[in-house]
Amino acid sequence: MTWSAWLTLALTWSVVLYFVIRFFLKALKTPVREETDMEFLRKDA
């Protein structure tokens, strides 16, 4: 493989892996709010 092909591949894979890991881990770690729809609608009103 040429160095420019390696560079394109490495850069693209790094960007994709960085965001997929970052977002997925954040989603795993962040607890879900347990407010129900009715509670939300009441507050919103």
Add this chain to the structure above:
Amino acid sequence: MIRHQEKWGTRIGLILAMAGNAVGLGNFLRFPAQAAQNGGGAFIIPYLISFVLMGIPLLWVEWAIGRHGGLYGMHHVPGMMDCMGKSRALKYAGVFGIFTNLGIAAYYVYIESWTLGYVWYSVTGAFTGMTAEEVSRFFSMYLDTGSGGLINLNPISVIFLLLTLSLNIYILSRGVSKGIEKTCRIGMPLLILFGIFLTVRALTLKAGVSGASHDALIGLNFLWQPQPASLTNPKIWLAAAGQIFFTLSVGMGSVHVYSSYVKKNQDIALNAASAGWMNAFVEVVLGGSVVIPIAVAYLGLDWVQSNVGFEMAFRTLPSLFQNWGPLLAALGGLAWFGLLFFAGITSSLAMGQPVMSFLQVEFDMPRKKSALLFGLICLAMALPCVLFYGAGCFGEYDFWAGTFSLVAFALIEIIVFAWVFGMDKGWQEINRGADIKVPVFFRFVIKYITPLFLLAVFLGSMFKPENGDWAAAAARLAQGRSWNLAPDSVLGTVLNKGIADKRFLVDGRPTPLLFVTATRMFLLLIFTGIAVLVYKAWRNHKHPKEEI
């Protein structure tokens, strides 16, 4: 009208279901072909730019429309669109959100059934000892297209279709959490595992090892070698934008419907970004590392350049796996077709739910009954694809439901969201309960850039010139002349540019034009029928907008 009580069980389940919806056969079959035909490494630059300026914003918009509709009990696209503004016509834009899913599911489930069939054949060693020509012929026999007959009917392929359809119906009838979510929680990790196995195997293939005649890295180089000159070619940009479009399953209505089961104060911004990037990972990292490198290792770059395409997965790969020895060949086949099967079923389930939720919400139909009805409609619509595969019915479904409708609906929905619903409310909707801070820059992108991007894709597909040569078309336009339309442009398709014989019958036998025209009429009938059902549903009872 009944109010749905269904919800997603877990956040990860929802992300995997959304990612499963997006990850489909196209990630492994369409992406490598598109990249190879459009500048290799240079393709990835417009691809990523399109992802950020069109893909991610559209995902946020669709998640927001879905969650907003779900708040009013609207778990189907006509109802969600109706909630976006005062106009009564808005609900009819949502007809696309049912039609597209039905139209795509009809042929998609058929391809999905091939992958199930090929898992079976791979595991039972059916390809052992076959030559490359025999494996290719096997596929023609499987579809019954080799005999040149008018009707293509192989009972085995019909059995696998019925099996696949039954499995879809069963899972859908179990509900959003117990059916779809559970399947995606099993299917997606398995798909990634199979993908990693094949990627490692593909990238370690060297000339002289396991029967390979070239290094697989030559294939990878072909895919990633940048060709900067192609960046100025509009054809490459349209191809990249088109790929982003189809790979994320936007413009279909399935994202909206899944999102309508998200609780109203829960995050959508992070969930949408997670699912979108996961799809990009499967496509760019795994999808780009399997088919082309393996094919190049055994058949050489020249062969791949002239043969790369959708059917390669079935016609070519099983014979190449045979070079790995009986056990690895079976494992390779299981991983490849298993991966395609999971990619397929997690997407086809997402196509079923929008149809079911419309029947459930508007016609008070129980879940199991609506799943069965979806299956029956799907089967009825799939039959022309199966029986007249060689006559062009399949291509018509793919073009009108799987290509044109997606772009048309995405363009409509982004305009409705940004300009009818309004960016103030829209931005609030995207950010409500968000677990990440969405950069304010995207507010501008959603309002101006994404609609313009989509308009360019829409007009580009309408008026695509012959050979995709936009430079020549622009030169002709400057001289005040029109250009020749490509046969696969929307107008070229309507005018039957790609069909030489314009007669319906020759010696009493129907021509491809007759089949193509009949299929278009059939699809138009389905679209009209759904619009009539929407009209009836709104006439039968009040909807949230009328009650407010």
